[in-house]
Amino acid sequence: MKFTKTLATIAIMSALTLTGCSSDEEKDASLTDGSLNGGMNDASVSGLNDSSGMNGSGMGGRFGANGGKYGSKGANGLPPEFSDPNNPLSKRTIYFMLDSSQVQQDFIPVIAAHARYLLANPSQHVVLEGNGDERGSREYNIALGEQRSKTVAGMLKAQGVSESQLGIVSYGEEKPVAMGHDESSWELNRRVEIAY
Amino acid sequence: MNLFKKLVLVSAIGMCFAPIVNAEMSIEITEGIESAMPIAIVPFASQGASLDVSSVVDSDLTRSGYFKTLSPQRMPAKPTSADAINFPDWQSVGQNYVVIGRVQPNGGAYNVEFQLFDVANGSQLLGYRMTSSANDLRKTAHHISDMIYEKILGKKGVFSGRIAYITSTRQGDQSNHKLMVADADGANAQAVATSIEPLMSPAWSPDAKRIAYVSFEKRTAAIYTQTLATGQRERVAEFPGINGAPAWSPDGSKLAVTLSKDGNPDIYILDLGSRAVSKLTKNRAIDTEPTWSPDGRNIVFTSDRGGKPQLYSIPVQGGEEKRITFSGSYNARASFSPDGKFITMVHGNGGDYRIGVMDVNSKSISVLTSGPLDESPSFAPNGSMVLYASRKGSTGYLSAVSIDGRMQQKLVFDSAEVREPAWSPK
Numbered sequence: 293m294k295f296t297k298t299l300a301t302i303a304i305m306s307a308l309t310l311t312g313c314s315s316d317e318e319k320d321a322s323l324t325d326g327s328l329n330g331g332m333n334d335a336s337v338s339g340l341n342d343s344s345g346m347n348g349s350g351m352g353g354r355f356g357a358n359g360g361k362y363g364s365k366g367a368n369g370l371p372p373e374f375s376d377p378n379n380p381l382s383k384r385t386i387y388f389m390l391d392s393s394q395v396q397q398d399f400i401p402v403i404a405a406h407a408r409y410l411l412a413n414p415s416q417h418v419v420l421e422g423n424g425d426e427r428g429s430r431e432y433n434i435a436l437g438e439q440r441s442k443t444v445a446g447m448l449k450a451q452g453v454s455e456s457q458l459g460i461v462s463y464g465e466e467k468p469v470a471m472g473h474d475e476s477s478w479e480l481n482r483r484v485e486i487a488y
Numbered sequence: 489m490n491l492f493k494k495l496v497l498v499s500a501i502g503m504c505f506a507p508i509v510n511a512e513m514s515i516e517i518t519e520g521i522e523s524a525m526p527i528a529i530v531p532f533a534s535q536g537a538s539l540d541v542s543s544v545v546d547s548d549l550t551r552s553g554y555f556k557t558l559s560p561q562r563m564p565a566k567p568t569s570a571d572a573i574n575f576p577d578w579q580s581v582g583q584n585y586v587v588i589g590r591v592q593p594n595g596g597a598y599n600v601e602f603q604l605f606d607v608a609n610g611s612q613l614l615g616y617r618m619t620s621s622a623n624d625l626r627k628t629a630h631h632i633s634d635m636i637y638e639k640i641l642g643k644k645g646v647f648s649g650r651i652a653y654i655t656s657t658r659q660g661d662q663s664n665h666k667l668m669v670a671d672a673d674g675a676n677a678q679a680v681a682t683s684i685e686p687l688m689s690p691a692w693s694p695d696a697k698r699i700a701y702v703s704f705e706k707r708t709a710a711i712y713t714q715t716l717a718t719g720q721r722e723r724v725a726e727f728p729g730i731n732g733a734p735a736w737s738p739d740g741s742k743l744a745v746t747l748s749k750d751g752n753p754d755i756y757i758l759d760l761g762s763r764a765v766s767k768l769t770k771n772r773a774i775d776t777e778p779t780w781s782p783d784g785r786n787i788v789f790t791s792d793r794g795g796k797p798q799l800y801s802i803p804v805q806g807g808e809e810k811r812i813t814f815s816g817s818y819n820a821r822a823s824f825s826p827d828g829k830f831i832t833m834v835h836g837n838g839g840d841y842r843i844g845v846m847d848v849n850s851k852s853i854s855v856l857t858s859g860p861l862d863e864s865p866s867f868a869p870n871g872s873m874v875l876y877a878s879r880k881g882s883t884g885y886l887s888a889v890s891i892d893g894r895m896q897q898k899l900v901f902d903s904a905e906v907r908e909p910a911w912s913p914k
Contacts, residue, residue, distance in 0.1 A: 335682060338678075338679065339680075426861065427861065430908065435774040472882075
């Protein structure tokens with residue numbers, strides 16, 4: 293159970309760093325706890341109104357975690373070099389070719405710059421968020437996105453970054469940044485975001 | 489533990505709530521079959537009922553594509569009892585069947601009666617009386633549609649079933665994801681889970697009482713099971729890495745899932761009682777998207793061990809892994825027909841993704857759709873149709889196609905991006 297506790301702590305720590313939306317309603321999560329950890333449930337869920345004659349305006353709400361891209365845009369609280377366009381640290385998105393998790397030549401210096409920063413700041417943690425384009429099946433794209441994150445993680449580790457500084461998550465095709473349905477959007481969506 | 493509780497409280501305050509707005513769905517037949525059966529659903533005699541039962545039956549049968557109903561304006565008469573039917577009149581307007589019925593109050597509920605007649609010889613093929621609460625009148629209407637469909641076509645109807653799907657809407661930078669459940673005709677759509685982080689991969693339990701799905705609400709993937717009637721849910725897998733692609737065993741006691749906790753994505757069997765997981769595939773490539781054969785013996789899954797994603801099969805107890813797809817550069821996301829004779833999948837060639845159906849014995853694949861971005865196919869509970877997600881321009885929609893490819897319906901929603909449909913098994 294050790295790792296689940298750590299996970300729960302990480303989840304909560306990240307929840308704390310997010311700017312939750314304001315609400316005067318303090319709805320408790322009186323839902324069945326998962327057995328892996330007893331934390332709260334963050335998506336709002338509701339019972340199905342099973343009588344077919346009734347309308348479906350069930351209770352509901354939204355979890356207020358920040359869905360924003362704080363990794364690639366805001367650079368909240370990061371040193372100035374992160375917003376200097378001439379500094380490779382200002383680039384925090386690595387793009388990939390179709391069906392590939394190979395890092396292209398152009399991005400090697402970017403990853404090296406982040407490796408140096410992380411080495412110099414051993415308490416800094418980043419999450420490598422893997423993503424893919426919309427083509428093909430969704431769960432397979434989750435697996436592809438994870439491969440991309442792992443490739444970047446492997447390069448950071450090869451340059452001495454500690455595994456404990458790195459988190460990995462794959463969103464597959466679920467979090468596109470470009471909403472079109474052609475190659476110009478797809479190439480922007482095949483990416484790993486280095487989220488500080 | 490105190491600190492833990494405090495933290496939970498703090499993050500709970502960060503939740504915010506908004507009313508759920510349900511997208512309205514409509515269904516268009518985009519390709520009907522020429523031999524659709526002419527049938528007249530005469531408006532039922534009805535006292536005080538809030539729902540027009542006969543019009544629900546009429547639209548169910550029309551929507552199936554196998555029936556062509558007669559509009560009430562063109563009916564020679566509107567009989568509500570058997571002795572008032574003059575069969576030659578119906579024959580002269582080209583009808584093969586006539587349905588009449590009555591809905592009458594009975595205490596706080598209703599008596600619903602209907603009869604189905606064969607116009608050619610005036611014989612009664614079906615005659616039923618049911619009691620229905622006011623709230624259940626729509627369900628009763630779907631039940632009547634199922635009985636008529638089965639009597640005339642000899643296979644079970646699917647009008648009483650439900651579909652689950654995911655919708656996604658964006659406002660500025662924020663997305664809103666919902667797991668929806670609706671009646672098979674799109675009525676009664678309700679959000680059963682809502683999150684600003686992605687929700688994915690809904691899968692019905694065999695008894696249709698629960699749905700397993702993936703949620704990223706904690707910014708990592710976890711698999712939940714949720715009981716529809718109560719909204720109660722349990723987090724059943726939250727390992728480091730991927731927790732994805734849940735598929736129920738036919739007896740409902742286990743899930744096949746994809747986990748990457750030991751390195752790369754592999755198929756695991758999760759026992760829902762003990763929560764024990766056991767690793768089934770042990771390949772260094774991507775293994776994902778498991779599905780159970782209806783006899784519970786084999787798992788079919790997607791693997792790119794040969795370079796490109798293809799379907800493989802492995803006994804549930806472990807054993808030899810066999811590749812089962814050989815045509816097309818991309819075969820993924822398999823799902824069995826209820827009788828186990830067919831597998832539907834995403835079938836891709838050169839960046840074009842369509843829905844295919846493979847005959848399990850001959851291994852031959854027929855392509856049912858025109859692509860280019862079709863995905864997430866699953867069978868209707870009677871095996872007659874495949875429901876899938878498609879896209880035209882910027883709109884994602886759901887579609888259903890008969891497995892002979894002759895009949896096609898489009899399920900259109902008024903707003904949200906809609907995907908990952910799953911038809912309830914009953």
